[in-house]
Amino acid sequence: MRGQARAPLAAAALAATAGASSLADLCTVSNVQNALPANGTLLGIELIPSTVTANTVSNASVSSMFTTSSDTTYNYCNVTVSYTHTGKGDKVVLNYAFPDPSQYANRFYVLGGSGYSLATDPTEGLPYGAVGGVTDAGYDAFSKSYDEVFLYGNGSINWDATYMFAYQALGELTIVGKPLTQAFYASSNKIYTYFEGCSDGGREAMSQAQRWGTEYDGIIAGAPAFRYGQQQVNHVFSSEVEHTLDYFPPPCELEKIVNLTIAACDPMDGRTDGVVSRTDLCQLNFNLSSTIGEPYYCTAQSSTSLGFGFSKRQDSSMSSSYEPAQNGTVSAEAVAVAQTIYDGLHNSQGERAYLSFQITASLGDAATEYDNTTGSWELDIPSTGGEFVTKYVELLDLDNLSNLDNVTYDTLVDWMNTAMVRYMDSLQTTLPDLTPFQSSGGKLLHYHGESDPSIPSASSVHYWQSVRSIMYNGTSANSSLDALQDWYQLYLIPGAAHCGTNSLQPGPYPEVNMNIMIDWVENDVMPTRLNATVSSGTYEGETQMLCQWPSRPLWHSNSSSFDCVFDQGSYDTWTYTFPAFKIPVY
Numbered sequence: 001m002r003g004q005a006r007a008p009l010a011a012a013a014l015a016a017t018a019g020a021s022s023l024a025d026l027c028t029v030s031n032v033q034n035a036l037p038a039n040g041t042l043l044g045i046e047l048i049p050s051t052v053t054a055n056t057v058s059n060a061s062v063s064s065m066f067t068t069s070s071d072t073t074y075n076y077c078n079v080t081v082s083y084t085h086t087g088k089g090d091k092v093v094l095n096y097a098f099p100d101p102s103q104y105a106n107r108f109y110v111l112g113g114s115g116y117s118l119a120t121d122p123t124e125g126l127p128y129g130a131v132g133g134v135t136d137a138g139y140d141a142f143s144k145s146y147d148e149v150f151l152y153g154n155g156s157i158n159w160d161a162t163y164m165f166a167y168q169a170l171g172e173l174t175i176v177g178k179p180l181t182q183a184f185y186a187s188s189n190k191i192y193t194y195f196e197g198c199s200d201g202g203r204e205a206m207s208q209a210q211r212w213g214t215e216y217d218g219i220i221a222g223a224p225a226f227r228y229g230q231q232q233v234n235h236v237f238s239s240e241v242e243h244t245l246d247y248f249p250p251p252c253e254l255e256k257i258v259n260l261t262i263a264a265c266d267p268m269d270g271r272t273d274g275v276v277s278r279t280d281l282c283q284l285n286f287n288l289s290s291t292i293g294e295p296y297y298c299t300a301q302s303s304t305s306l307g308f309g310f311s312k313r314q315d316s317s318m319s320s321s322y323e324p325a326q327n328g329t330v331s332a333e334a335v336a337v338a339q340t341i342y343d344g345l346h347n348s349q350g351e352r353a354y355l356s357f358q359i360t361a362s363l364g365d366a367a368t369e370y371d372n373t374t375g376s377w378e379l380d381i382p383s384t385g386g387e388f389v390t391k392y393v394e395l396l397d398l399d400n401l402s403n404l405d406n407v408t409y410d411t412l413v414d415w416m417n418t419a420m421v422r423y424m425d426s427l428q429t430t431l432p433d434l435t436p437f438q439s440s441g442g443k444l445l446h447y448h449g450e451s452d453p454s455i456p457s458a459s460s461v462h463y464w465q466s467v468r469s470i471m472y473n474g475t476s477a478n479s480s481l482d483a484l485q486d487w488y489q490l491y492l493i494p495g496a497a498h499c500g501t502n503s504l505q506p507g508p509y510p511e512v513n514m515n516i517m518i519d520w521v522e523n524d525v526m527p528t529r530l531n532a533t534v535s536s537g538t539y540e541g542e543t544q545m546l547c548q549w550p551s552r553p554l555w556h557s558n559s560s561s562f563d564c565v566f567d568q569g570s571y572d573t574w575t576y577t578f579p580a581f582k583i584p585v586y
């Protein structure tokens with residue numbers, strides 16, 4: 001089978017549903033009610049037939065960050081149904097979109113959300129001939145974000161919402177959706193089951209691989225916001241560095257340092273194209289001190305603070321702030337801030353607590369705020385980290401941390417430790433043993449923008465290393481690598497930012513991940529590189545077949561081809577231990 005040309009996406013449908021009914025015939029309340037898994041078949045889940053709704057939707061268009069088809073429209077059956085957990089008296093609403101039977105391709109697709117939101121649109125699977133679904137997770141996730149319901153009141157955690165958001169609601173959406181799909185179409189064919197997401201959607205993807213591994217055939221996880229305790233507190237780290245060093249750089253000064261770093265490190269990968277494809281070589285060979293004294297200038301502007309779309313509430317409260325023209329030369333103080341951020345959090349004993357953004361990543365979390373009255377730049381704690389500390393660590397119903405008085409690096413380490421331990425079996429999402437997923441044939445495609453300024457790309461590398469060492473302990477380096485790459489592949493995206501391209505580096509971005517995954521799962525065509533396209537700049541339109549981790553790209557002097565190479569010195573820059581914590585950090 002391997003190497004066989006890809007079948008048209010919907011080809012399987014013809015055989016599956018030949019002679020079957022029309023969408024209108026199937027899209028009835030009674031067909032759905034009859035198709036519900038009976039009470040007692042899914043342990044702990046009782047579906048409530050009286051809650052079923054079903055209506056046909058015609059000519060719907062679908063577009064999202066993952067599905068590019070915007071011209072095509074789809075007819076589908078919009079179904080909602082509720083269930084309760086046995087004996088609990090709660091109610092969880094599910095919403096599925098069933099494609100027209102002529103387009104149904106024996107697929108089920110779940111999309112991840114972002115920030116504190118689960119996805120709310122079930123139609124994203126339609127371009128793949130897949131049934132898609134979304135869940136309200138029992139806390140009205142269609143209209144509320146999880147951080148809004150996390151606390152009942154100060155000190156009182158809503159654990160039901162926490163476990164549902166962390167992994168349970170999505171897993172239940174899938175275990176209900178698959179038998180419902182088979183019965184809806186009266187088909188007994190295998191249902192190929194996929195999950196795709198980026199940022200918190202990437203964490204959700206990993207949660208499904210870790211907790212519901214046997215349910216999925218293919219999982220695509222982008223820049224996962226996992227290792228939650230460390231990751232969310234880390235959003236306060238850049239501010240803490242400024243607070244500790246008592247220097248609050250104008251944003252233009254930090255951006256200049258980043259731009260000069262990109263310019264200096266761009267050629268180290270063998271091609272000068274505005275993209276640093278080898279941040280490891282940059283880290284090994286570039287000294288940020290060389291930017292001291294370089295002039296910077298930015299015009300006055302109204303800018304919006306970088307919230308990274310982290311939470312619904314924060315998005316709506318994100319206000320634009322005024323920045324005056326900034327004109328100066330890069331100072332030693334600003335370089336010290338940048339270097340300390342890139343070095344990552346250490347406690348006062350000098351022990352490492354966390355990894356950091358790759359050198360060349362923009363320093364968004366370090367953005368300061370201009371005080372109009374004093375004419376100075378001041379601390380601006382990112383709400384991503386600030387809210388996490390007040391709510392999830394301190395358990396106070398506040399949306400931000402108003403200052404860093406008395407806060408030290410050790411305080412950050414304590415916050416990380418508290419959150420890691422408290423959410424170890426819910427949000428932390430770094431279980432490194434994926435045996436159930438792997439042994440049932442699951443495939444995992446994991447990718448991360450190498451210059452991500454929100455979730456460090458090294459965070460993904462560390463998890464990959466954890467899975468490798470936990471699952472293949474005792475096997476040689478080469479054989480563990482071969483065995484792992486058969487089902488779990490990691491790709492770093494040169495120059496890319498958080499779940500997207502980077503305005504400072506016109507690099508490639510993968511655009512056909514689902515097609516690649518479908519080929520891998522259904523046609524046994526295992527990828528060895530990742531198909532990505534450059535969408536701006538001199539090389540716009542160029543296809544780059546990205547290197548699979550741990551191999552790294554090295555261009556042939558300014559040509560249009562590169563090799564995937566391995567060198568231990570580069571690899572070592574991506575390898576971390578975290579002795580500031582007493583327990584293993586996967």
Ligand SMILES: *[C@@H]1O[C@H](CO)[C@@H](O)[C@H](O)[C@H]1NC(C)=O
Pocket residue numbers: 038039046047048049084
């Ligand atoms: C399954 O259990 C739920 C909750 O107890 C109940 O509302 C529902 O009617 C049951 N379903 C069937 C088909 O009896």
Ligand SMILES: *[C@@H]1O[C@H](CO)[C@@H](O)[C@H](O)[C@H]1NC(C)=O
Pocket residue numbers: 058059
């Ligand atoms: C859907 O589009 C087709 C083709 O344009 C058109 O004939 C049909 O009336 C549309 N249906 C609805 C319900 O809008």
Ligand SMILES: *[C@@H]1O[C@H](CO)[C@@H](O)[C@H](O)[C@H]1NC(C)=O
Pocket residue numbers: 053054055057078079080
């Ligand atoms: C799908 O069904 C739900 C429940 O009836 C309804 O609220 C929603 O508007 C429907 N969506 C579409 C696109 O028809």
Ligand SMILES: *[C@@H]1O[C@H](CO)[C@@H](O)[C@H](O)[C@H]1NC(C)=O
Pocket residue numbers: 252253255256259296297298503504
């Ligand atoms: C950094 O580079 C970007 C993109 O080339 C440019 O738009 C921006 O003005 C530069 N920033 C500074 C401070 O020079």
Ligand SMILES: *[C@@H]1O[C@H](CO)[C@@H](O)[C@H](O)[C@H]1NC(C)=O
Pocket residue numbers: 287288289290
């Ligand atoms: C970078 O250069 C500065 C100034 O020359 C020097 O003090 C520092 O040790 C260098 N850093 C590294 C990591 O080599």
Ligand SMILES: *[C@@H]1O[C@H](CO)[C@@H](O)[C@H](O)[C@H]1NC(C)=O
Pocket residue numbers: 297327328
């Ligand atoms: C920035 O300041 C320098 C030194 O004062 C001056 O020569 C230069 O014209 C200024 N640049 C802008 C764009 O204002």
Ligand SMILES: *[C@@H]1O[C@H](CO)[C@@H](O)[C@H](O)[C@H]1NC(C)=O
Pocket residue numbers: 322372373
């Ligand atoms: C404060 O900022 C506003 C623009 O938001 C500007 O109109 C005003 O002149 C500024 N005041 C001072 C003292 O700079």
Ligand SMILES: *[C@@H]1O[C@H](CO)[C@@H](O)[C@H](O)[C@H]1NC(C)=O
Pocket residue numbers: 153154396397398
């Ligand atoms: C929760 O704690 C915060 C911080 O101490 C306090 O400002 C707020 O009033 C408290 N809320 C309630 C409902 O007591």
Ligand SMILES: *[C@@H]1O[C@H](CO)[C@@H](O)[C@H](O)[C@H]1NC(C)=O
Pocket residue numbers: 398399400401402
């Ligand atoms: C931070 O939270 C406090 C308490 O909820 C609020 O009074 C304050 O306005 C908030 N500050 C910002 C910058 O959002």
Ligand SMILES: *[C@@H]1O[C@H](CO)[C@@H](O)[C@H](O)[C@H]1NC(C)=O
Pocket residue numbers: 405406
């Ligand atoms: C910081 O610590 C000092 C000395 O222990 C104390 O007086 C002060 O109240 C603390 N400030 C805050 C905001 O906790």
Ligand SMILES: *[C@@H]1O[C@H](CO)[C@@H](O)[C@H](O)[C@H]1NC(C)=O
Pocket residue numbers: 468469470472473474475
């Ligand atoms: C295997 O496990 C041991 C003990 O936990 C650990 O020290 C070692 O590094 C692991 N081996 C690999 C290849 O990860």
Ligand SMILES: *[C@@H]1O[C@H](CO)[C@@H](O)[C@H](O)[C@H]1NC(C)=O
Pocket residue numbers: 512531532543545
């Ligand atoms: C990369 O994907 C594009 C879009 O699907 C396709 O046209 C191209 O042939 C692919 N390139 C390779 C080398 O697979």
